[in-house]
Amino acid sequence: MPALSRLSFEFFPPRDDAGLARLERVRTRLDAARPDFYSVTYGAGGSTRDRTRDLVLTIHSEGRPVAPHLSIGSDAPDAVQSLLDAYRDAGVKHIIALRGDIPSGLGNRSQVYYAKELVERIRAHSGRHFEVHVAAYPEVHPDARSPEQDMAHFVEKVAAGADEAITQYFYNADAYFDFVARCRVAGVKIPVVPGVMPITNYANLVRFSDGCGAEIPRWIRKRLEQLQDDGPSLQAFGLDVVTDLCERLLAGGAPGLHIYSMNQSKVPLALLGRLGHPIGERS
Numbered sequence: 001m002p003a004l005s006r007l008s009f010e011f012f013p014p015r016d017d018a019g020l021a022r023l024e025r026v027r028t029r030l031d032a033a034r035p036d037f038y039s040v041t042y043g044a045g046g047s048t049r050d051r052t053r054d055l056v057l058t059i060h061s062e063g064r065p066v067a068p069h070l071s072i073g074s075d076a077p078d079a080v081q082s083l084l085d086a087y088r089d090a091g092v093k094h095i096i097a098l099r100g101d102i103p104s105g106l107g108n109r110s111q112v113y114y115a116k117e118l119v120e121r122i123r124a125h126s127g128r129h130f131e132v133h134v135a136a137y138p139e140v141h142p143d144a145r146s147p148e149q150d151m152a153h154f155v156e157k158v159a160a161g162a163d164e165a166i167t168q169y170f171y172n173a174d175a176y177f178d179f180v181a182r183c184r185v186a187g188v189k190i191p192v193v194p195g196v197m198p199i200t201n202y203a204n205l206v207r208f209s210d211g212c213g214a215e216i217p218r219w220i221r222k223r224l225e226q227l228q229d230d231g232p233s234l235q236a237f238g239l240d241v242v243t244d245l246c247e248r249l250l251a252g253g254a255p256g257l258h259i260y261s262m263n264q265s266k267v268p269l270a271l272l273g274r275l276g277h278p279i280g281e282r283s
Contacts, residue, residue, distance in 0.1 A: 006256025013051035037065035067094030142213030169197035199238025202228035
């Protein structure tokens with residue numbers, strides 16, 4: 001199996017000081033895997049805007065590469081401009097550019113923007129200062145009317161100036177390989193990095209997956225349902241499933257992994273150990 005040469009972990013901003021302290025311990029443990037960067041999510045409608053910015057700048061100040069999520073959704077242009085100013089001035093080098101969730105009840109369509117426009121704004125604001133990452137959906141974006149429409153929108157984001165794509169998580173490797181093949185046919189040449197969600201809790205995974213349109217194959221869902229009250233057995237089964245998925249992805253040419261850590265380190269590090277990724281030095 002090829003060595004894992006590109007790695008990133010995703011965090012969400014904790015709600016309180018105790019959560020921040022726990023996340024600092026997690027980051028310290030994950031540092032041993034020498035990721036290329038950590039990413040920090042951005043809540044719907046800018047609901048975590050300040051906490052995202054503060055966590056990003058803290059991680060950056062500690063000398064760790066970091067990629068803030070920047071979600072355009074229905075945010076005012078000056079809010080986006082302010083965040084771009086703060087990140088560029090601090091020397092942050094990555095941005096994950098997303099449409100983000102559109103708040104319910106938004107009546108004025110003219111206030112809604114899309115990721116392509118955000119990528120364009122980033123390039124107009126900062127030139128090539130940032131490496132811009134965009135989202136990809138191997139199982140089709142839940143708002144898309146068809147796979148063809150979804151691919152057309154993805155191509156537009158890339159053409160606007162994206163450097164790399166990171167996918168929504170999935171558990172069917174064939175969906176990823178099919179998506180990448182369709183990207184190449186459409187002329188998209190940037191790396192498409194698979195997003196990987198470790199399996200640690202049945203109810204949370206079902207809720208996340210139902211909300212974002214990620215498919216849990218029926219056989220996996222049934223096994224998880226059966227094991228949901230036996231945490232160690234569920235995590236052992238989940239680790240087997242995700243290890244096999246990652247082995248298939250890397251053997252098939254995936255350029256690396258983006259791990260949705262859920263602010264935890266134990267399972268991500270166990271997964272990397274299964275994959276033979278050295279902890280403590282870069283491969």
